[in-house]
Amino acid sequence: MDFRPAHEMQNFGVDCPRRSLAHLWRENTAKQKNAPNKTQGEERRDVESWLAENPGVAFKTHCSASLAPDEHNNNERDRRVPDAVFPLLPSRPEKRVWAPSADLLLTGSSLLSGCAGVQSALDPHSEQADTLAALFWTFTAVLGLVWLVTMAGLLLALTRRRDGRGESAEARPAVKRPMLIAFAAMLASSAIVLSGLAVLSFGGQRTIFGSGAGAALTISVIGHQWWWQVRYEGENGFETANEIRIPVGSPVEIKLTTADVIHSFWIPSLAGKLDLIPGKRNELRIEASKPGVYRGQCAEFCGQQHAHMAIFVVALEPHEFERWRADQAAPAKPTAYLRKQRVFTSALLESSQ
Amino acid sequence: MSPVIEERHETRDSDLGDEELRARLSKTWGTTGGLIGVLSTVDHKVIGIRYAVTAFIFLLAGGVLAIIMRLQLARPDSHLVGAELYNQLFTMHGTTMMFLFGVPVGEAFAIYLVPLMVGTRNIAFPRLNAFSYYVYLFGGLMLWGGFALSIRPDVGWFSYVPLANLDFTPGKGPDYWAQMITFTEVAALAVSVEIIVTVLKQRAPGMTLDRIPLFVWTMLVHSFIIIFAMPAVMLASSMLIMDRLVSTQFFNADAGGDPLLWQHLFWFFGHPEVYIIFLPGTAFVSAIVATFSRRPVFGYLPMVLSLIAIGFLSFGLWVHHMFVTGLPEVGAAFFTASSMAIAIPNGVQIFCWIATLWDGKPVLKAPLIFVLGFFFIFVAGGLSGVMLASVPIDTQTHDTYFVVAHFHYVLIGGTVFPLVAAVYYWFPKVTGRLMDEQIGKWQFALAFIGFNTAFFPMHLLGLYGMPRRVYTYPAEMGWGGLNLLASAGALFFFASFLLMLYNMVISARSGPPSGDNPWDADTLEWATSSPPQPQNFDRIPFVTSGSPLWSQGDDTPVVSGLKVDERELVVTSITEARPDIREESPAPSIWPFLAAFATAVAFIGSIYTPWAITWGSPVVAILLVAWFWPKTTEENA
């Protein structure tokens, strides 16, 4: 079986976090293309220059720990994956000079700044993700306090002064009043805290169970081992793979189905995840509040290359989105590349049997 | 016709002095040597230790797999192990930990300790007990033997369909996985029945319901949970094998089956499973907190009621594992509420233990120190569980490293830390020697720091978007630092177990003799010699208090009138523990081993052909007939 020939790869400096996103994105878009009328290079430059003009769109500039690849060794690829699947997998910078200390340092700073990276639930860019993050922080604060109180109680229990009591055991110690009071207080307060949290949680549920009415755009996402087929519905519909472009500020309806096993669609900065299950149609709404590129990744184990099933959502200003959409729809070419892909994917399955 | 039954003169325990009684009883109850003798034994202590040692070996094996995973994840884009092997590793790690370590290790302690704690001479149905051990052993050997022969399941410890269907996972891996479940479940169900009957019918006279040690109550609830939970997964795994072997279509959506049916069946077992693994941990904590606080656990009644509440509630939560499958809103809300509700009985337990420490005079020996580690870690894990119970939060954290962190906090904090405490605590009971305290403290430091370094960062990784079950991740994601930290912590944590192993080995050989009751504990297992004689008790104690060894002193009344040269024990009434009858306890027998062997062959064969069941069943049936062949003379005597 052939392996993919050396893969084109550009070098980036170490300083610019946006580039790491651009890098990942380019890798991903290199996997699948539905624009035979355009060269991939052009397409890439498009988004890259756009990213360059919009610093800090997808995530703040202080958030990333990327050390750019400076060497690329194609031989180290996973040899089990045949050639045809390679476009699906982000190519990886191999054998790069690895600097754990720098990594750790960056981790430390990102912890302090509460920042998260390219695919983070704590870096929300939509109303829904905002709500979820706020709910998360509320729970963390309340439950963190509960934990602290419990530990304080334990510490107190251990260090309390005991007026010269001996070590002999007592089979029937007197039940002391303070203990009963504390017991009652503990029961009451845990019931109150939990009910409070449950009510907050029910409130938060509204953002994920919102009605599907009024979506400006409907997109079908079909999960495959191990890539995402994206179909823009309606007349002049077209398909892309591993990438979804949406207009900023309007709700987009995503219909989730799968062609094979269960997958889970998850773009942390935009929305919580939802599974793609055979025989079931799930619907998810996303709405980006800011332009940017948001990465997501399949979140339900779906077989050998589950780790490489990434997807990008590119949120564009409405006019840019319309221009892109018109571009895509115009030639309405059949997706030769996709078909080829499917053939190879099933070939992979057979070869693994 | 009235046959004249000749009254043989039988020696009763009241006829003999202490020395002679002990010698005669230990001959009656002892295990004979030789291979046949070893395989025939029905002594609950011997079998309990075999269970414990086997489970401990599986813990180490699962730990080694975990270390390999952590080495792979320590740096981004790593190629130490490929995708295929990584997927096998986490599947084997999870499966081994849950089914071959987590469940059996709880059984091990129950089998060894419950009969001692309730003051009887052997577990109920001791031959079934022997059978269960061999079935468990063969199941574990099958899974790991298959692993060695490259028949490796690689679809995770919950084997979701359709990924686990033949279409997507050819080969025999998932079949071995599913059949291993059948083995462990048969074993666990058998042990549960034994424990329930032992607790309900073999308690020492006078041990009324409200004098049962909390440890024993916990194991009772634990056994009931097993009996209600396990059938669901046996059903599910059998359906999976049938889908794969004889093309039934239970889980195939195209043919009218439903992949979500698998998830419901699996998690209807899978959530209680968490409590099946965790409750023995609480049993250890109850025993240790009482002993080292020098008083019984505060709030006996609330503790018992909480246990029972946990038992019931644990069956009402399973859907929280399916929050992102697209549930209806009301359904989601219901399971959020029920999942949060279980925090209350858990909170009551935590409160009662801390109150006991507060009221008592804590003695900071190794067992108690590990229990303190349990509080620190388990409470954190329980609270992150409350977060996961919230559907909106779960949509962001489900199937990420946040969940991996959560369940290791619960499983390791809730089970493994108390387990280590239990090893330090009951080691003198089993060997008559104390373990080294100093090494124990070092082990604690290593385990505690290692554990938190390994698993706390995983919460953050999950929030930063790292899904679980990925064999690698791109450097650009920025997850490298935290993963490196986690891997370093994992190494320390693993090393702490090697230290414990070392401590056990040197202490068993040359630790200081412990005496019968080194901790001055209050429950009956300490009322006999350490290590106990085969008969457990020379004379069955009569219980007049919940803390017999603290309140009854040396003049404990005893029950007399049991035969000395036959295996006889006292059967008592369920609530009041009034002596009811004297009952013969089965003698050693090789049939359980042979039956287990035949069962194993049939089960393994059925992975390859359904005919194995057809041909295997009669063989097993014949062996069972031999096993139960009535011994008329003894019955009449």
Ligand code: HEM
């Ligand atoms: C040395 C200690 C341990 C380490 C370093 C460790 C590490 C890990 C890691 C890294 C994973 C995630 C794999 C992945 O999602 O890619 C994992 C999964 C898991 N671990 Fe552990 N673990 C340890 C001990 C335990 C123990 C004691 C238990 C249970 C009592 C346990 C139960 C599980 C389970 C059930 C899974 C899920 C497997 C799956 O996704 O199918 N682990 N462990």
Ligand SMILES: [Cu+2]
């Ligand atoms: Cu996946």
Ligand SMILES: [Cu+2]
């Ligand atoms: Cu659960």
